[in-house]
Amino acid sequence: MNDYLRQLGNSSLKVSSVALGCWPIAGISSLDVNDQDSLRTIAAALDCGINFFDTAYSYGFSGQADLLLAKALKGRSSETIVASKVGSHYDPQGQRVIDGRPETLIRHAKESLDRLNRDRLEVLYLHTPDPQVPLEESADAIAELISSGVVLYAGVSNVNLQQLQLFHSRCPVTVVQPYFNMLQREVAAELGEYCESENISIACYWVLMKGLLAGRMQRDHQLDPADRRLTYAVYRGEAWQRAQDLLDELRSISKDLNCTVAQLVVAWTIAQPGITVALCGAKRPEQITETAAAMNLELSIDLLERINRLVDLQSAP
Template sequence: MTTRSLGPFQVSPIGLGCMNLSHAYGQPPSLEDAERLLLRALDLGVTLFDTAALYGFGANETLVGQVLAKHRQKFTLASKCGMQGVGFPDGVKRVIDGRPETLRATCEDSLRRLQTEVIDLYYLHRWDKQVPIEESVGALGDLVRAGKIRSVGLSEVSAHTLRRAHAEHPIAAVQTEYSLWTRNPEIAVLDTCAELGVAFVAFSPVARGFLTGQVRDVSALDAKDIRRAMPRFAPATYAANLGLLDGVAEVAREAGCSLAQLALAWLLQRAPHIIPIPGTTRLDHLEENLGALQVTLSAAQMARLDQVINRHTVQGPRYNPGNQVEIDTEEFSA
C-alpha cells in the first residue's frame, strides 16, 4: 500500500474513523465484532486509526486501547480533546472546553484509556471560542514538549484560525467533513493546508452513508442516530438529494466500482494531502472502502461528478443551528 504524509508520519491513504464502533449511529456493535473489525483493518494495511475522548464519552478510546495496544508500533494513533462528556445531575452532556488545564487533564485520561505512553496526533476537536486559539494550541505544544503527544491537529476550523494556530505551534493536520456533497473546505482551508504543508483529514467521506446509495429510508434510522438531527437527512430534503445518486451511479458503473469506492477515489484524486477516514461497523464495508485504492478516475469522470453533485445541487445545510455555532469552518454564502 502506498502512503501519504501526515505531519512526521507516513500513513495509509485511507484511515479508519473509529467513532461508529461506540457512538452516534445507533446501537454499536458487540465488543467481539468491534475487535474483529479493528484487527482486520490492521491486517489490511490501515495505519491511521482515529478516535476521540468524546466518542462514547471515553468508551471508544477504551475500545481502541483494549484491542490495539499490543500492536501499538504498527499504526499512527489519533485522538481528540476539547470536546468531551461531562457529568451533570441529569446525565452526561457534551461540553466544549479548550482551556489549557482541561486539555492537559483530558490528555492524561486519553493516555490511560488508550493504554499508550504517547498519542501520535492529538486534535483540538472544536475551537472553544471563549479561549484564544493560541492558548489552546500553546497547551498542546506543551504536551508535545512533555512527550505526551507527538503532533498537533485541529478539527473544523477556518483557514484564518489555522494560520493563527500554525504560528503558535506547527499543525500536522486539519480534520473536517469533506465529500462530494460537502464542499466547504474548497472555500479556503483545503488550499491553506497545502500551502502550509498540513495534511487534510476528511471525515464522513461517504457523506454519513448517503454516497453509498444504501441509506434510502431515513425514517428507518435508529432513534438515537445523529443523522436524525441533520437537515440534509430530513425526509423531504433527503428524498430530493437521493435523485443526485443516479448520475453518480452512472460514473461508478463506468469506473467499475461501488458508489462508496467512487466517493473515496474522488477524494484521493482531488489532492495528495487529503486522507479520508471512513468509519464502519461491518467487515464487508471496510474491505469495500479500501478497494477504492484500486480505482482510477479519468479527468472527464471527475468533472462529471463535480457537475452532478456540488454545493448548488445538494439541498440543506449539513448541521442544525445548534451545532453550526460550534464550528469555525467557512460556509458558502446563501
C-alpha cells in the first residue's frame, strides 16, 4: 500500500487514508441495516488495513454505531483510532437537536466513551456549530475535555473558514471535517489554504456522495421512494444527468485501469492536495473492502489532471 498511513494534522496519530464512516450502520437513514452485517463491515475494514473509525454521539438514536464499534474493536483499541463527534443528538421523538452548550458536549463525550468502552477518545469533533451558543464556548468545552484526558485531539466539522479560525484560536484543531467529493468541492477549497498553513488535516465526508459516485446506479436507476437520498439535489433532474455524464467518463477510465468506479473516485480523493483522509461509509463488508482497495491504487499525474478536467467540466455553469 502506498502512503496509506498518514499523520493526522500536528498529532502523533497515524491514520489510514480511508476511514470507515459509521453513519450507515447507525441505521437511521440507510435502508436494510442489521447488526450482523454491520459487525462484519467493521471486521472487514480492519482486515483491509483501516485503523480509523468515524462515529458520533448521534450515530443511532441510542448510540448504535458506538455500541457496534465497541463490540467489533474489543481487544484492539491500542491499534485503532476512533474519532467521535458531539453537539448533535436525537430527542425522544427522533428529531435531530443541535446543542453546543458546554455541559451537553461534556456529558455526551463521556457517554460516548462509555458506549465505546475505550480509555479515551483519540479525536473529538464539534459536530456542527450551534447558532444559539457562541462557538468559543463550544471550543472551550472540547479544550476542557482534552485537559482532563477524556480526549486526545480536537476536531471541528461543518464550519466555514471564519468559524474554523475562531475555534482554532480557543482549542487547537487537529482535523476538520467538511463534505468533499467530485461534485462538491467548494467547502474544502475554502478551508484548504488555512489548513495547510496551520497543519490541520482534512478528513472529508460524502466521498461517494452517498453511493452515487460508486457508479453502480445507472442513468435510468429508480430510487426507492423511501430512500432519503432523494432529498439531495444531485439525485434529481439536471444535476443527476450531469453527474451521470461524469460517471460515464469514470466508468470508461476505471475499465481501462481494471478497477471499480468507487475505487477510482476514492483514489482521486486521497490524492487531492490537503485531503488526509476519505471517510467512506459502508453497511456491508464488500462495500468497505471495495473502497479500501483505493489505498492501493496510485493514479498518475496525467490521469489525475485528466480527471480534474472532467470534474471541472461537470461543475462548469
